[in-house]
Amino acid sequence: MATIAPFLRYDADPYLVIADGRLYWMRDAYTVSGNYPYSTPVGNGINYIRNSVKIVIDAYNGDTIFYLAEPDDPLGVTLGKIFPDLLQPLDEMPEALRSHIRYPEGIFSLQTSMYSTFHMTNPSVFYNREDQWEVPVIDNEQMEPYYTIMRLPGEERAEFIQMLPFTPRGRNNLAAWMVARSDGENYGKMLVFQFPKQKLVFGPSQIVARINQDQEISPQITLWNQQGSEVIQGTLLVIPIEEALLYIRPLYLRASGGRIPELTRVVVAYQNQIVMEETLDAALARLFGEPGLPAAAPPTTLVADVSGSTAAPAAPGNGSLASQAQDHYTRAIRAQRSGDWALYGRELEQLGEVLEELQAESEN
Structure with missing residues (x-):
C-alpha cells in the first residue's frame, strides 16, 4: 500500500473481515499535514489529520x-x-x-490525547x-483504546464502539470515558461520559493495585511465582452495570518451561469488594451472597461520596444467573x-446483561 500511495499515512492495525464468502483485509489511511494554521502539533509535527481513505484488499488475489x-x-x-483513478467514492464500496x-x-x-x-x-x-x-497506566503501561460491543446510556441496542478511560x-480515580462509535x-460520532467530581470512582490502576495488595490474592500469587511457575495477569475487563463498574481479571499460570498458560483463577471487583475464585460464577456468588457458599463481607459501592457514605449491602443473588455469567465469560x-x-x-x-439481572435480583 505504501508503494501505491506513499503520500498517505497508514493505520498500524489492519483487520481481516468476511464479506460475501470472501476474505478481505481492511485498513485505514490518513491525509496529514504540518502546516495547518493555529493548530497544536502532535507527534512528528503533524497538526492536521483526517481519516479520509479506507482501503480494501482481496486476501485471495490481492486486488x-x-x-x-x-x-x-x-x-x-x-x-x-x-x-483520478486511485480514489473511489465510498458509496461504491x-x-x-x-x-x-x-x-x-x-x-x-x-x-x-488532545481532548x-x-x-x-x-x-x-x-x-x-x-x-x-490523562490516560490510566496499568502494569507500567499506558492503557490503549479497545473495541467492544455495549449498549450506551440512553440507547436501545448494543453497538460496536471504541473506548478509553x-x-x-496525577490521580488514579476515574474522571470520564470517551467513546467513538462505528x-x-x-x-x-464521539461521546464523553464524565463522572461527577464530588464522587470518587475507582480507576483501573487502583483496582489492579488493590488486587495486588489483597491479603488473600497477593500471597497466593507470590506462592505460585516461587514454585517455578509464572503468574500472568490477563486483560482487565470493565463492564458498566447501572451506575457502578464491574472489573474482571483472569489469572493464568504457566509452568516453568511451558508455553501455554492455563486459566487458574478469576478475580472480580464490584463496588468495594474484591474476590478471587476458580470460576467466574463462584466469584459472583461470593459477591452477591449466593446461599450455600461462604459469604463475603457486605460490598460497598465503588462510587462513594467524598464524605465516606456507602451503599447498602447486597442481598442474596441467583445461582443460575451466575452460571450463565460464567458461560458467557468462558x-x-x-x-x-x-x-x-x-x-x-x-x-x-x-455477560453485562446477565450481571444486571443478577444485581437486580440481589436488590429485591
Whole structure:
C-alpha cells in the first residue's frame, strides 16, 4: 500500500473481515499535514489529520481499492484530482464491506490525547490546567483504546464502539470515558461520559493495585511465582452495570518451561469488594451472597461520596444467573484467544446483561 500511495499515512492495525464468502483485509489511511494554521502539533509535527481513505484488499488475489471516505477533506479531494483513478467514492464500496468499517485506533488515540487538555472550556481553568486528564497506566503501561460491543446510556441496542478511560492528572480515580462509535449513521460520532467530581470512582490502576495488595490474592500469587511457575495477569475487563463498574481479571499460570498458560483463577471487583475464585460464577456468588457458599463481607459501592457514605449491602443473588455469567465469560475468553473479536464483544454484552439481572435480583 505504501508503494501505491506513499503520500498517505497508514493505520498500524489492519483487520481481516468476511464479506460475501470472501476474505478481505481492511485498513485505514490518513491525509496529514504540518502546516495547518493555529493548530497544536502532535507527534512528528503533524497538526492536521483526517481519516479520509479506507482501503480494501482481496486476501485471495490481492486486488486493492482505495475509497475516499471524507469527500469534504481538501487534501483527499486534491489527491483525487491528481490521481483520478486511485480514489473511489465510498458509496461504491459493497454494503457487505461497509458494515465492517470501524473507527480507527490511530486517530482516536490522537483525539483522546488532545481532548484530555482541550475539554476545558473555561479560560482560567484551561490556562492553569486545573482539570487536566490523562490516560490510566496499568502494569507500567499506558492503557490503549479497545473495541467492544455495549449498549450506551440512553440507547436501545448494543453497538460496536471504541473506548478509553481518563483519570485526573496525577490521580488514579476515574474522571470520564470517551467513546467513538462505528455503526451506521453514528459512525465517527464521539461521546464523553464524565463522572461527577464530588464522587470518587475507582480507576483501573487502583483496582489492579488493590488486587495486588489483597491479603488473600497477593500471597497466593507470590506462592505460585516461587514454585517455578509464572503468574500472568490477563486483560482487565470493565463492564458498566447501572451506575457502578464491574472489573474482571483472569489469572493464568504457566509452568516453568511451558508455553501455554492455563486459566487458574478469576478475580472480580464490584463496588468495594474484591474476590478471587476458580470460576467466574463462584466469584459472583461470593459477591452477591449466593446461599450455600461462604459469604463475603457486605460490598460497598465503588462510587462513594467524598464524605465516606456507602451503599447498602447486597442481598442474596441467583445461582443460575451466575452460571450463565460464567458461560458467557468462558466463551469470551476463548474468543479473545482465537482473535474472534466480534464473538468476544457479543459475549461481553450478554455477560453485562446477565450481571444486571443478577444485581437486580440481589436488590429485591
